[in-house]
Amino acid sequence: MKETADIFKSLSEECRLRILAMLEDGREVCVCKLTEVLKSTHSRTSRHLAYLKRMKIVSSRRKGQWMYYKLNDKIEPEIGELLKAIRPFIKQTAQGRKDIKKLCEIEENGECKTVKKIHGS
Numbered sequence: 001m002k003e004t005a006d007i008f009k010s011l012s013e014e015c016r017l018r019i020l021a022m023l024e025d026g027r028e029v030c031v032c033k034l035t036e037v038l039k040s041t042h043s044r045t046s047r048h049l050a051y052l053k054r055m056k057i058v059s060s061r062r063k064g065q066w067m068y069y070k071l072n073d074k075i076e077p078e079i080g081e082l083l084k085a086i087r088p089f090i091k092q093t094a095q096g097r098k099d100i101k102k103l104c105e106i107e108e109n110g111e112c113k114t115v116k117k118i119h120g121s
Helices: 002-010 014-023 031-038 042-054 077-091 094-108 115-119
Strands: 058-063 066-071
Touching: 014 031, 014 042, 014 066, 014 077, 014 094, 031 042, 031 066, 031 094, 042 058, 042 066, 077 094
Parallel strands: none
Antiparallel strands: 058 066
16 A cells, blocks of 8 residues: 555655656656756756656666656556546646646757756856
8 A cells, every 4th residue: 555655645746747747748858858847956856756766657768967757668557547547637737738838849959958057057
């Protein structure tokens, strides 16, 4: 039962739901782009992604200095069914649509930016 509670905890945070909405279509996204859309810090975004990764909801790969995340291809069937059930709720919200649109705009610009440039420091 604890595993089930942990899955629901992982889905109970708005930032993590926003990340899932952006990854929902199967795309692989660099943490820097997620950070930019979320208007968050790199470390905060990474903590949320690490939580989702611990729960085996997302997977990651390193490319140079950047980490790329996507929905886990080998997700447990029960978790996959749960994500499928909540998909309309997270993707079709005003915030979900706004985040996906912003991510598409950022992805059109190509390469990842440094964290410093993202935050304008």
